[in-house]
Amino acid sequence: MRDVAVVGIGVGDFGELWEKSLRTIWAESALAALSDAGVDSVDLITIGCMSPGLFVGQEHLASLLADELGMAGVPASRVESACASGGLALRTGFAEIASGLSDTVLVTGVEKMTDVDGADATYALGSAADQEWEGFHGITFPGLYAMLARAHMEKYGTTAEQMAAVAVKNHANGLLNPHAQYHLKVTVEDVLESTMVADPLHLFDCSPVTDGAAAVVLTTVERAKALADDRPVVTITGSGLATDTIALANREDLTELAAVRLAAERAYEMAGRKPEDLHVVEVHDCFTIAEIMATEAIGLFDPGYGASAVDDGLTSLSGKIPVNPSGGLKSKGHPVGATGVAQVAEIVAQLRGEAEQRQVEGATVGLAQNMGGSGGTSTVHILEVMA
Amino acid sequence: MISPGRSWREFPQRYRLEAAKCTECEKVLYPPRVACPKCGGTTFEDITLPREGKVVTFTIVRVPPAGFTEQTPLPIAIVELIDGVRIMVQVGDLADPSELEIGMPVRLEFRRISSDGEAGLIFYGHKAVRG
Numbered sequence: 001m002r003d004v005a006v007v008g009i010g011v012g013d014f015g016e017l018w019e020k021s022l023r024t025i026w027a028e029s030a031l032a033a034l035s036d037a038g039v040d041s042v043d044l045i046t047i048g049c050m051s052p053g054l055f056v057g058q059e060h061l062a063s064l065l066a067d068e069l070g071m072a073g074v075p076a077s078r079v080e081s082a083c084a085s086g087g088l089a090l091r092t093g094f095a096e097i098a099s100g101l102s103d104t105v106l107v108t109g110v111e112k113m114t115d116v117d118g119a120d121a122t123y124a125l126g127s128a129a130d131q132e133w134e135g136f137h138g139i140t141f142p143g144l145y146a147m148l149a150r151a152h153m154e155k156y157g158t159t160a161e162q163m164a165a166v167a168v169k170n171h172a173n174g175l176l177n178p179h180a181q182y183h184l185k186v187t188v189e190d191v192l193e194s195t196m197v198a199d200p201l202h203l204f205d206c207s208p209v210t211d212g213a214a215a216v217v218l219t220t221v222e223r224a225k226a227l228a229d230d231r232p233v234v235t236i237t238g239s240g241l242a243t244d245t246i247a248l249a250n251r252e253d254l255t256e257l258a259a260v261r262l263a264a265e266r267a268y269e270m271a272g273r274k275p276e277d278l279h280v281v282e283v284h285d286c287f288t289i290a291e292i293m294a295t296e297a298i299g300l301f302d303p304g305y306g307a308s309a310v311d312d313g314l315t316s317l318s319g320k321i322p323v324n325p326s327g328g329l330k331s332k333g334h335p336v337g338a339t340g341v342a343q344v345a346e347i348v349a350q351l352r353g354e355a356e357q358r359q360v361e362g363a364t365v366g367l368a369q370n371m372g373g374s375g376g377t378s379t380v381h382i383l384e385v386m387a
Numbered sequence: 388m389i390s391p392g393r394s395w396r397e398f399p400q401r402y403r404l405e406a407a408k409c410t411e412c413e414k415v416l417y418p419p420r421v422a423c424p425k426c427g428g429t430t431f432e433d434i435t436l437p438r439e440g441k442v443v444t445f446t447i448v449r450v451p452p453a454g455f456t457e458q459t460p461l462p463i464a465i466v467e468l469i470d471g472v473r474i475m476v477q478v479g480d481l482a483d484p485s486e487l488e489i490g491m492p493v494r495l496e497f498r499r500i501s502s503d504g505e506a507g508l509i510f511y512g513h514k515a516v517r518g
Contacts, residue, residue, distance in 0.1 A: 119453050123388070126452060132397065133418065136389070136512070137477050138448060138455040138501060139463050146446035147465060154444070154489050199447040199484075249465050249473040250424075254444055 001098040005224030005235045006383065008037025008217035009345040014333035015181045017211040022056050022112035023068045025213040029338075030069055030108055033215035033345075038227050042217070043102035045069075045076040048089030048109035049337035054124035056112050065108070075102075082128035083286060085109065086214070086340025087241075087370030087379030093218045094239050094381075103220055109341035110213040121209050125336070128373040130247040142206055142287065144248060144374040146198035149289035151254035153200065156304035158292065160200050164191035165310045166288035167204050167330055173317055174327025176358040181210050181333030191288075205288040207328075212335030214342035221386070234351045238271030238382035240264060246376040255304075257290075260297035260369060263380040267367070268299075271382040275299035278321060279363035280350045282343040284371035284378075285328040294369055295323060298380065317358060325350065325358045340370030344381060351385050391506050401512040404438075404495070406472065407431035415472045438495040439518055440468035447484045454501040462487050466495075466515050479514040492518035 010032025012025055020028075026047075034040060045066055052058045062076035079088045086109030093105035113121055126135050129144060152158045167186055174180040191204040224233045242262035245251050251258070268274055275298060283298070285291035292306035300321055301309045309315055315323035326332050326346040329339055347366035349355045364385040371378045399405040400418045407419035411428030417436055422429050445464035448455070455461055462478040464487065478487055479498055493515035500512045 122450075122452050132393075134475050135452075136397075136500065136510070137463055137475055138451055138458065138461050139446075139475065140448055140450065140452055142450070143446045143448045143463060147444045147463075150446060150489070151444040195449070196447075197450045199449070201446075247475070248444075249475045254465070 002100060003221040003235055004094050004097045004218055005221050005233050005386070006216050006344070006348045007219050007224045007227050008033040008035070008039060009348050010036060010215040011179055011342050011345045012213055013179050014210050014212035014335060016114045018114065020211070022052060022058065022110060023064060025112065025211060026065055026108060026110040027068050029213040029215040030106060033217050034106065037217035039104060039217055042074060042104045042106040044093065044096055044105045045071065045074055046089040046092045046105060046107050047076065047078040048085035048087070048340060049078055050080060050082050050085050050111060051124045051127065054120070054127065056115050081377040082372030083284070083336040084340060084370045084372030084377040084379055085337040086342070087368070087381070088340070090216070090341060090344055090381060091239050091241050091379055094236055097218055097220060103223065105218045106215060107218055107341060108213065108215040109338035111335035111337040112211050113209045113335060114211050133247050133249070140198060141374070142201050143198040145287040145289055146201045147248060148254055148293065148374065149200055152289060152293065155255045156307070158307040160192060161188055162307035162311055163205055163288040163292065164188040166285060166291045167191050169310060169316055170285060170324050170328040170330040173325050173358055174331025177327045177332055180327045180331050181208060182331050184331070201287060201289070207286045207330050207334035210333030210335040212333055212338045212342070214338045214345050216341060216345055216348065232352055233386040234348050234383055235386050236381055237384050238267035238273065238380070240266030240270070240380040242266065243377050244375055246373060248374055257293050257297040257371070257375040257378065259375050259378040260294055260371060260380070263378040264298040264369065267380040267382050271384070273365065273382055277365050278367050280325060280347065280360040280366040281321060281323045282326060282328070282346050283323055283369045284339070285324055285330050286334060286371070288330070290371065291323065291328065294371065298367065298369055317360065322360045325355065325360055340368070340379060343368040343370060344383065347383050351383060389508065389510060391508060394508050394510060402497070404436040404513060406434050406436050408434045415470055417472050417474060436472060437469045440466040440493055442487065442489055442491045442493060443467045443473060444489060445478065445487050447487070457502060460484050464515060466493055477514045478516070480516045494518040
């Protein structure tokens, strides 16, 4: 396998971008990444997008978006694994370069979610669950994660206040991210007093509906060195992908995210790293309980200790291992197909020392964990500053 | 958005709780599958799920999807039946949804699940009630 480097990142504003279409927000982030990389042509475009058909009534993004960028003729493909579509697009681009099939790849993620109303957005997101054996009964995504939360509370004593602390931390980080959807200080009381969506999850335990896009440019280490100037070369040293049962009823243990654990194990093995080596982490906090369970599954904390770690400030920006310095999905926003790419862009910014107010000082090893459905798919990528 | 074809196809499981028991490893599959996910076996015995079980985890959906607004707040649980099979079901007949708790004994009863879909259908299936 060839080593793979990230040479460009592009993330636009996340939010309710009513004045912009899917193709526009996608092209803006793609051009930003190409410009950041100093690259004007690529061998492949990968696109992570969960459901353009349900959100904007458009399929065939490969042709649409290559054309939008003036790159008709370039190979392009859309990949989908619900909210892990962005991480999967990265994994696809990584594999193309590692294998020698492509030398330079534009990896992108996009979702335009606010062209439909709340009910239609709920329906579209619900299609990431088992529609026949879960959705039939009226369960929603907050409901599925609420079931995981309830099981975690029962086994480990995790509390609503501890889950709320995740939202407090991530909103505090989001205040420092100019691209975040919400610049909003939130307290534990704010979370606990917000509308109950699905017991025990309140509105402020949930990530929002968001329009947004993100892009990164991958290439070989040799070319990355030539493009780097005086910037550090950031490489992807580990890539893990795993699945779990889509339906929660088919899982033996509802207190762990097995796909996340497996994807992390595979990424750590490829990189020759362990959790203690990490300096900065982005995890898929689609709900506050998801961050707690993800930090346990990637091995930052023992099972059952993910919640107290937040309480103890271990995952704060100034803590032992900062988690979601970008603000996470919770504050930055969650344009589902874009999320996995935006997480990696954040880690690259951190490793380059370009994360401004939210910079984790001295970070040279980072991890990004992206997740689809209620944990049915997960990707984990480890990135490092090349020595 | 459940089509008449899909609704009809699911009648055996929704109406009659029909399941399949793997003849190799005895794992019970609900719904039946082409191959057993545990051992890979492809021969099965037709069985009917037991109706008794207990709540493994649950939530109360307060912001419901389309078709469920009249039933909100909507308690939904994962129930482990006495043969070890776990299924997701609504929980009915609770005077107060806060009665619901992990470990609560329940039994499955045939009920209407959701209001008319776009095709004008009524969807029936099983709900759990206190056992």
